[in-house]
Amino acid sequence: MPNRHLTAIDAANFKPAGVPPWAVQAGFGVLVAGAIIGLRTLVDQVFPGSGPFALVYPAVLIATLFGRLLAGIVCLILSFFWAWYFVLSFPRSFEFELDSDLGRVTINLFACCIVLALAEVFRLAVRLREAELEESLDRRRWLMAELQHRTKNNFALVASMIDLQKRRQDNPAAAAALEDAANRVFSFSRAYAQLAVDEANRQEGDIDMASYLEDVIDHLVDASFGENVHVIRRIVSIPLPREQAVAVGLFLNEALTNCAKYAFGDGRGGKLEIVFSGTPKDWRLDVMDDGAGSAAPSSSDGGLGQSLMRTFASQAEAEHSVDVSDWGCRVTLARIVDESENAQGLVSGA
Numbered sequence: 001m002p003n004r005h006l007t008a009i010d011a012a013n014f015k016p017a018g019v020p021p022w023a024v025q026a027g028f029g030v031l032v033a034g035a036i037i038g039l040r041t042l043v044d045q046v047f048p049g050s051g052p053f054a055l056v057y058p059a060v061l062i063a064t065l066f067g068r069l070l071a072g073i074v075c076l077i078l079s080f081f082w083a084w085y086f087v088l089s090f091p092r093s094f095e096f097e098l099d100s101d102l103g104r105v106t107i108n109l110f111a112c113c114i115v116l117a118l119a120e121v122f123r124l125a126v127r128l129r130e131a132e133l134e135e136s137l138d139r140r141r142w143l144m145a146e147l148q149h150r151t152k153n154n155f156a157l158v159a160s161m162i163d164l165q166k167r168r169q170d171n172p173a174a175a176a177a178l179e180d181a182a183n184r185v186f187s188f189s190r191a192y193a194q195l196a197v198d199e200a201n202r203q204e205g206d207i208d209m210a211s212y213l214e215d216v217i218d219h220l221v222d223a224s225f226g227e228n229v230h231v232i233r234r235i236v237s238i239p240l241p242r243e244q245a246v247a248v249g250l251f252l253n254e255a256l257t258n259c260a261k262y263a264f265g266d267g268r269g270g271k272l273e274i275v276f277s278g279t280p281k282d283w284r285l286d287v288m289d290d291g292a293g294s295a296a297p298s299s300s301d302g303g304l305g306q307s308l309m310r311t312f313a314s315q316a317e318a319e320h321s322v323d324v325s326d327w328g329c330r331v332t333l334a335r336i337v338d339e340s341e342n343a344q345g346l347v348s349g350a
Helices: 021-046 056-086 100-167 172-195 209-224 242-263 304-315 339-349
Strands: 206-208 229-235 239-241 270-278 283-289 319-325 328-335
Touching: 021 056, 056 100, 100 172, 172 209, 172 242, 206 209, 206 242, 209 229, 209 242, 209 270, 239 242, 242 270, 242 283, 242 304, 242 328, 304 319
Parallel strands: 229 270
Antiparallel strands: 206 239, 270 283, 283 328, 319 328
């Protein structure tokens, strides 16, 4: 039973449809009592008559903890009176060999009842604590979701304000700089939006890269590329941690922005291909175009785009490369876990 503590096991939760809980609890008590009776029978082959009630205590404890109070009571009655009838001084009889045996049986019965009561109190305390923790976790999840929602809205508001300022800008260079800033803010916004999507089907805090990168690509293609640029995308659905995913999205944003400016900035048509593949530990992003290539004009931002790409690659714990030729440009961001890192992970998990 993955991701659950041993104390969370409850026989009543495994009841077939239509079977009342009390029947399952009683059945579990009978099952535990039967197991202990079988074990006691084997013990009697080696040590006949020794400690007739010794195995009743763990049986009652197990039945109560994992089958609730009714299971413990059923187990106590069956295992205790079986031991009295079959194991005590006169097998197959409730008679006592010595007068002191009555006190012996009474004390053992009383002790078993104490074990039963303490086990039930402990079980209820554990269930109560688990319920409190679950309620606390639900509240934290709700608060985190609310924070992520507000953060996403704030990013969207900032992006809208930058876009409004860009539209009022007469200076083309300033307008281009504002558009770049708006695109970067949009990448942040989409990352936070993805945190709330399909949360139940992925690890908490991870971002589905297929949905996230598709959003980033759609936004930039609509805003920055002409209809004569054919965009091909092959994005594999891989969950990545939020910080790493955001860095990949921002890297892709810079790569596509540079592609729009320099590869197809003169209005030429062509093909743009974006590929993201791999696993959560080893993945690769490729942005390839057949635009101007080495004939493209030099960067007009003083190398800011390349500097940002190096920064985002470092944040993503990956290596990046830019290959420019006469036939176009290829930008790559890749994270490859070497054997030593895998070995360290195995050692730390051992």
